Amino acid sequence: MTDLEANFNVSDTTEAIIASSKRVTPESTDEIRLILLRIDAPAFYFLEGQTIGVLTPGPHAFGNPTHHRFYTIANARKSADGEGVELELLVRRCFYIDEVSGEEYPGEASHYLCNAQLGDKITITGPHRSPFRIPADKTSNLLMLGTGTGIAPFRAFLRRIYDEQGGWEGKVRLFYGARNGTEMLYMNDLNQDLTNYYDQATFSAIQALSAGVLKDAGDALHSGIEDHAAEIWKLVQDPKTHVYLAGMKKIAAAFDASMAKTAGSEAEWASVKSAMIEAKRWSELTYH
Numbered sequence: 001m002t003d004l005e006a007n008f009n010v011s012d013t014t015e016a017i018i019a020s021s022k023r024v025t026p027e028s029t030d031e032i033r034l035i036l037l038r039i040d041a042p043a044f045y046f047l048e049g050q051t052i053g054v055l056t057p058g059p060h061a062f063g064n065p066t067h068h069r070f071y072t073i074a075n076a077r078k079s080a081d082g083e084g085v086e087l088e089l090l091v092r093r094c095f096y097i098d099e100v101s102g103e104e105y106p107g108e109a110s111h112y113l114c115n116a117q118l119g120d121k122i123t124i125t126g127p128h129r130s131p132f133r134i135p136a137d138k139t140s141n142l143l144m145l146g147t148g149t150g151i152a153p154f155r156a157f158l159r160r161i162y163d164e165q166g167g168w169e170g171k172v173r174l175f176y177g178a179r180n181g182t183e184m185l186y187m188n189d190l191n192q193d194l195t196n197y198y199d200q201a202t203f204s205a206i207q208a209l210s211a212g213v214l215k216d217a218g219d220a221l222h223s224g225i226e227d228h229a230a231e232i233w234k235l236v237q238d239p240k241t242h243v244y245l246a247g248m249k250k251i252a253a254a255f256d257a258s259m260a261k262t263a264g265s266e267a268e269w270a271s272v273k274s275a276m277i278e279a280k281r282w283s284e285l286t287y288h
């Protein structure tokens with residue numbers, strides 16, 4: 001939970017209906033579901049990279065008045081006007097261990113969403129402002145690095161630039177880390193939908209798998225970055241490159257470490273990174 005999630009103004013809400021829910025990871029691994037929400041409110045409008053909040057019905061633990069959690073929109077808006085708006089969410093069923101009792105408890109919002117049935121009504125907030133925006137200039141390079149459900153905004157970006165807009169000229173590079181092949185969301189046996197973009201001349205996806213049982217998706221991504229550090233270093237020095245980091249918090253530190261090593265010093269990397277931040281070409285959406 002972030003301070004933002006805990007202290008958010010939750011008075012402005014919209015009703016959404018569960019239109020479908022499908023598991024995109026096999027039974028042998030953590031459950032992640034692709035959940036389609038339909039919104040009939042005519043004024044509802046979103047941009048790729050934005051998040052919505054989900055309010056779960058009470059009563060809540062510890063007498064909290066609300067339980068509000070963020071989920072990133074995983075699809076692109078449709079260019080043509082249609083009836084209502086559809087939102088896709090990629091939700092991991094979360095558990096947490098109570099530090100005092102050591103017992104495992106279900107995460108409230110993620111279980112609520114993963115258990116929701118077709119036709120159920122969900123109360124959402126937002127869409128909320130996001131650091132993730134697709135640049136207007138189609139010659140921009142997009143360097144996207146993520147783990148787990150952090151793939152959600154990148155899926156929305158790819159749908160927008162290739163399916164809805166078309167004509168993207170800049171390089172698009174996706175680095176995605178997972179513990180194993182079955183956790184490669186959208187690129188595993190159950191779901192292949194990012195492979196649709198493999199024939200786009202500007203797109204390339206690098207899938208990094210963890211080499212050891214004790215390593216997680218963040219470690220896998222770190223190895224993938226190390227393996228392609230020279231190419232990434234070249235890309236980040238191009239003033240047309242925008243960097244996006246999504247998913248586990250630790251990937252930002254891993255990226256910094258790899259780039260400092262490739263740049264030759266931490267100071268050299270810090271200066272390239274601060275120029276990107278200054279030019280609004282650096283964004284992070286990391287949460288666990």
Ligand SMILES: Cc1cc2nc3c(=O)[nH]c(=O)nc-3n(C[C@H](O)[C@H](O)[C@H](O)COP(=O)(O)OP(=O)(O)OC[C@H]3O[C@@H](n4cnc5c(N)ncnc54)[C@H](O)[C@@H]3O)c2cc1C
Nearest residue numbers: 001069070071072090091092094096107108109110149287
């Ligand atoms: C910007 C943003 C975007 C996000 N996008 C996505 C997304 O696309 N997909 C996705 O699956 N998730 C996403 N998340 C994470 C999501 O918002 C939730 O944090 C996650 O689903 C867990 O919420 P929950 O209500 O299920 O769990 P909670 O009930 O909130 O429990 C989860 C955490 O709360 C803490 N906690 C709560 N109660 C206790 C307790 N009694 N004792 C100890 N610890 C406790 C623990 O730290 C635990 O790990 C995003 C988060 C942010 C900030």
